[in-house]
Amino acid sequence: MTHTPDTPVVDVRAATVAYDRTPVLTEVDLRVSAGEVVAILGPNGSGKSTLVKAILGLAPLVAGSVALFGATGAGIRRHRHRIGYVPQRLGAGSGVPATVGEVVAAGRLARRGLRPPRPADREAVARAIAAVGLTSRTYDPVSALSGGQQQRVLIARALAAEPDLLVLDEPTAGVDAASQDAFAKALQDFVSGGGTVLLVAHELGPLQPLVTRCVVIHSGRVAHDGAAPEPTGYHALPGHDHVHPHAPTDRAGIWGPGWDQ
Amino acid sequence: MEIFEFPFMQRALLGALITGLIAPALGIYLVQRRMALIGDGIGHIALTGVGLGLLTGSAPVLTAVVVAAVGAVAVELVRQRGRASGDIALALLFYGGISGGVFLVALSSGRTNANLTAYLFGSPLTTTGTDLVVMAVLGAFVLAVTLLLRPWLFAICHDEEYARVAGLPVRALNLLLAVTTAVTVTVAMRAVGLLLVSALMVVPVATAQLVTRGFRSTMYAAMAIGVLASALGVGIAGVYDTAPGATIILVAIAAFALLATGLGVRSWRRRHTATVT
Numbered sequence: 272m273t274h275t276p277d278t279p280v281v282d283v284r285a286a287t288v289a290y291d292r293t294p295v296l297t298e299v300d301l302r303v304s305a306g307e308v309v310a311i312l313g314p315n316g317s318g319k320s321t322l323v324k325a326i327l328g329l330a331p332l333v334a335g336s337v338a339l340f341g342a343t344g345a346g347i348r349r350h351r352h353r354i355g356y357v358p359q360r361l362g363a364g365s366g367v368p369a370t371v372g373e374v375v376a377a378g379r380l381a382r383r384g385l386r387p388p389r390p391a392d393r394e395a396v397a398r399a400i401a402a403v404g405l406t407s408r409t410y411d412p413v414s415a416l417s418g419g420q421q422q423r424v425l426i427a428r429a430l431a432a433e434p435d436l437l438v439l440d441e442p443t444a445g446v447d448a449a450s451q452d453a454f455a456k457a458l459q460d461f462v463s464g465g466g467t468v469l470l471v472a473h474e475l476g477p478l479q480p481l482v483t484r485c486v487v488i489h490s491g492r493v494a495h496d497g498a499a500p501e502p503t504g505y506h507a508l509p510g511h512d513h514v515h516p517h518a519p520t521d522r523a524g525i526w527g528p529g530w531d532q
Numbered sequence: 533m534e535i536f537e538f539p540f541m542q543r544a545l546l547g548a549l550i551t552g553l554i555a556p557a558l559g560i561y562l563v564q565r566r567m568a569l570i571g572d573g574i575g576h577i578a579l580t581g582v583g584l585g586l587l588t589g590s591a592p593v594l595t596a597v598v599v600a601a602v603g604a605v606a607v608e609l610v611r612q613r614g615r616a617s618g619d620i621a622l623a624l625l626f627y628g629g630i631s632g633g634v635f636l637v638a639l640s641s642g643r644t645n646a647n648l649t650a651y652l653f654g655s656p657l658t659t660t661g662t663d664l665v666v667m668a669v670l671g672a673f674v675l676a677v678t679l680l681l682r683p684w685l686f687a688i689c690h691d692e693e694y695a696r697v698a699g700l701p702v703r704a705l706n707l708l709l710a711v712t713t714a715v716t717v718t719v720a721m722r723a724v725g726l727l728l729v730s731a732l733m734v735v736p737v738a739t740a741q742l743v744t745r746g747f748r749s750t751m752y753a754a755m756a757i758g759v760l761a762s763a764l765g766v767g768i769a770g771v772y773d774t775a776p777g778a779t780i781i782l783v784a785i786a787a788f789a790l791l792a793t794g795l796g797v798r799s800w801r802r803r804h805t806a807t808v809t
Contacts, residue, residue, distance in 0.1 A: 327697045351699025358694065367564040367737065369690060370746035377687040381698035385684070412745045432698065 278341040280305050280436050280467045281326060286335035288318075288325050295321045296491045298335065305435075308458075308468040308481050310499070313488035319471050320359075322488060323440055326469070327356055339436070352381040355429030357439040361413070361421060368412040371424050375400055378428030399430040402460060404453045419450025426457055437461060439470040443478065451477050475499070535770045543664055544656035544723075545766050548780060550671045551723040551732060552762030556740075556754035557678040558716040559733025561709060564689040564747070570607060572730035573622060574717045577603030577629030579726055581718075582651050583636025592651070593666055593718060600714035603629060608710040612703075654725035654777030656766060663722055670719045677712045678751075685709060686747055723762065724777040731781045732758060739788040742795055761787060 281303035288296040296318045303309050313319040324330035326337055328347065336343055340350040355378070376388075376396050383392055400406050403423035408416065413424055422442060429437060437458070443451050455477040462468060462481060475482060479499065487495035535541050562570055581599030585592030606625060610618045637648050650658065659667075678685070688695045688705050696702050720729040740753035765780030 329693060329696065348699055351697070354697060356694060356697040358691070361691065366566045366568075367560055367747055367750050368741050368745055369686070373686065373747050374690065377683065377690060377694075378698070380683060380687055380695075380700060410745065428694070 279303060279338070280307075280340060281469060282336075282338040282341075283322070283326060284336050284338075286322070286325055286337060287333045288321050288330050289333045294333075294491055296325065296488075299488070299491070299493055301326075301486060301493070301496075303467060303469055305467050306462075306465060307483050308462055309470070309484045309486060310475060310478070310482045311469065311471045311486050311488060312473075312475075313494075315473075317488045318491040319488045320440055321491075323438055323469070323471050327354070327438060352432055353435040354381075355432055355434030355437045357422075357425050357429045357437065357442055359440045359442075359444065360418075361425065368414060370410050371400060371405055371413055371416070371427075372396065372409040374413055374424055375427045375431050378431035381432040381434075395433055396431050399427040402430055402457045403427045404456075417447060417450070419446040419454075422446050423450055423453055423457070426454065430457070430461065434466070436467045436469065439468070441471050441473060443476050444473060454478075455481065536767075540657055540659070541766075541770055543659040543661070544770075544776065545763065546664055547656050547659045547667055548723045548762040548766045548776070549759055550667050551720045552736075552758035552760070552780070553755055554671045554674040554678070554716055555720050555729065555732035556736040556758040557751060558674055558712055559730075560737045560747075560751050560754055561678070561685050561689045562713070563734055563737045564686070567611075568734045569730060571713060571717060571733045572727070573607065573626040573629075574600050574604050574713055575721075575726035575729045576626040576633075578714070578717050578721065579633025579651065580629045580636065581633075582721075582726075583633045583640065586640040587636050591666075593663070593721070596721060597670070597715060597718045599629075600717050601711045604710035604714040605707060608706055612706070650725075651721060652725050652727045653775065654721070654723050654728065656723045656769075656776045659722055667719050667722065670715050674712055674716050674719065677708060681705070681708075682748070682751070724780055728777050728781050732762075732784065735781070735784040735788055736761065739784070739791055742788075742791050757784070757787060 279302045281301065283299060283301040285298045285300060286296055287294060287298055299318075299322060301309075301322070311319045311322060321330055325332055326339070328337070337347075339347050340353060342350055378399070379388075379392050379396050382395075397406070397409075400409055403426050405420065405423055405427065408420070413421055416424065426439075426442070442454060446454065458468060458478065458481055468481070470478070472478065482499050484497065485495065485499045486493060536545065559568075559571065562568055578596045578600035580603075581596035582592040584590075584599065585595035588595070603625060607622060610621045610625075633651075634648065637651075647655070649655075684700060684705055687698075687700060688702050688709075692702060716733070717726065717729050720732060724732055736754040736757040737750065739757050740750045744750040744753050761784035762780050765783045766776055768774060768783065769776035769779040
């Protein structure tokens, strides 16, 4: 199947994911068209991060299907370089120092394959670092950066492959205001260039104006799919801290930490 | 240093230099993955290969490479599963490997006068010309993999999930890294021995990253430190007649301790001057 402008960028149909036979996602449908900015919202443990992992091929489906750029199964491999993934934070594998430039250059490999770098590759890496405003930190070790700046490095890594689709997992969680603005600007530029965005969020913050559609996941099912819900009443008051005392936040799940935060 | 006029000392030095160059080049990936001690386990498994070689009358280096490579692939498969029981599986592999080796070497002791200690703690002074050729060829393989594939190996060791999403051949690279670890262990067997090989993979990297800022600079600095420690270690061992393998490792650890202390004192002084002025 080839990708035409009408083919959804992401097409999830009746996707069910289960860990040790307990369903985490049940028959979820999600279609994202080119140029959309879709936010996946939901409380902790709702399955929103699992949905993203299923779309990226990191969580196996028990039933249903995931198509990216019109391709399914092994066919997705040919489109891998068109997907930029921004995880919540850098994984555990960082025992050795690495510079901002080195980490972002790793993102370019998706497009480079196994060939040696060309000038165009180096330019793409430099552009990606500039897009998140970290050019002056290119040769600094990532560990010397603030949490928000490290998050920007991960965005630059995804942008370095010049993707058509950006998938972000809670990109602004615990990120300082300056970094949030830099983040929103980088995303704005990406969308203006015709990019498609799928992001998991707890709250939208400065990304709110960019979002064209919201999908709310609750208990592993789609509870809402449409316009961004306008905050009303008490929830809309400035300074309101959105806390659910009844939500199972930070409870140690049987999956251990990390699956659904 | 007239002791280096003896051909056996020259061969010992050359073998140690090859080991000192390649062990940190491979070790940096293990350290990055926070699996610094895996080289030690592969060394345990390689001993079974040594025993098999001695028992069947084939070259122990070659049987060690094959058995260590099979063991390293098994370790990689356990790691991919990522289960809590993986710990136990590794223990079974490592201790099965070392006791299998001791068992087989003892069985063969009637036929050969091979010394188990030589394989466990190294015996660079007995390096033959043939040994050197094998070490050079295997060493060239390790350098080719670790230097030429650095961007891809860096990517999978830095963030394996991301590398998978990006469509990199993660599984093939992981297996290649496992086999290269086994080859490195076997090359290092002559110079520092199977029980000390992991130290030469890890300690120079730990020393280098005290002062470096990036991955590439850490890699080159660690290789330089590995070569210097090996040369100095063999030199000290030649002059003072100490155990060469252990001397190399002690020199490497001393370098780490000196540098760490020096940096500690410097930062303490800076803070001290800052509060006084």
